Amino acid sequence: MIDVYAPTGLIADRHKLAENLARTVMRWEKVPEIPLFLDNTAAFVHELDTEAFSTAGGDNRSEDLASAAGEQGCADLVTTASIAALDVFPGFPVYGATKAYVAHLGTNLRQELAPKGIRAMTVEPGIVDTELQNQIADADVRRRLSDTRDRIEWLTPADIAEVVLFAVSRPARVSLPAVPVLSSGQTR
Known part of the structure; x- marks a missing residue:
C-alpha cells in the first residue's frame, strides 16, 4: 500500500x-x-x-528540515509503516512488504539525517479503524479482519496522532526511532 x-x-x-x-x-x-x-x-x-497543516508557529508552508533543525535544535521526520512490517499476516503479503520497505527506509533515513539534527521516526500501528478495511476485495480476508473486532478494540487515528505528538515533543536529545503501537488486546 x-x-x-x-x-x-x-x-x-x-x-x-x-x-x-x-x-x-x-x-x-x-x-x-x-x-x-x-x-x-x-x-x-x-x-x-x-x-490542515501548520507548524507550531502558525506557518502552513513546508520548511526545509535541515534549516528547521539548525534553528530549533532538531526537526522531525515521521513515516508510517505498520506492525505488518514486522510480522506475517496471511492475505496481506504486498501490504506487509511495502510497510517493511517503509520501516527499512526509516532506519536508513535515521542514519543519514541524525548528524543534521533531524530525528527520523517510524510509527508502526497495529489495527487502526481506517478506510483500509473497506478496500479489501478478498471476502475471507475481510471477514478475518472484521472478526478481530470481537476480540480487541481497534486503535483510532487519534491514538496514533497522540503517539506521534508525544514522540516529536521530546527534548532534542531523545529519539524514538521505531514505535510499534498496538491495541492493548492485540498481540501482533
Whole structure:
C-alpha cells in the first residue's frame, strides 16, 4: 500500500493516480497480476486542505528540515509503516512488504539525517479503524479482519496522532526511532 498526501484540488483524477500507483507497487515488487495481489494492493490519495497543516508557529508552508533543525535544535521526520512490517499476516503479503520497505527506509533515513539534527521516526500501528478495511476485495480476508473486532478494540487515528505528538515533543536529545503501537488486546 502507498499513501499520497496532496493539497486539495492538485490531482485531477485521484482514482486513476491511485490505480497507477498500486500497479507500480506490484511491478516494483515483481508480483504476478493475479487476483490475490490485484485485490490486495492499494494506493490511497488523501487530499488535505492547506489549513490542515501548520507548524507550531502558525506557518502552513513546508520548511526545509535541515534549516528547521539548525534553528530549533532538531526537526522531525515521521513515516508510517505498520506492525505488518514486522510480522506475517496471511492475505496481506504486498501490504506487509511495502510497510517493511517503509520501516527499512526509516532506519536508513535515521542514519543519514541524525548528524543534521533531524530525528527520523517510524510509527508502526497495529489495527487502526481506517478506510483500509473497506478496500479489501478478498471476502475471507475481510471477514478475518472484521472478526478481530470481537476480540480487541481497534486503535483510532487519534491514538496514533497522540503517539506521534508525544514522540516529536521530546527534548532534542531523545529519539524514538521505531514505535510499534498496538491495541492493548492485540498481540501482533
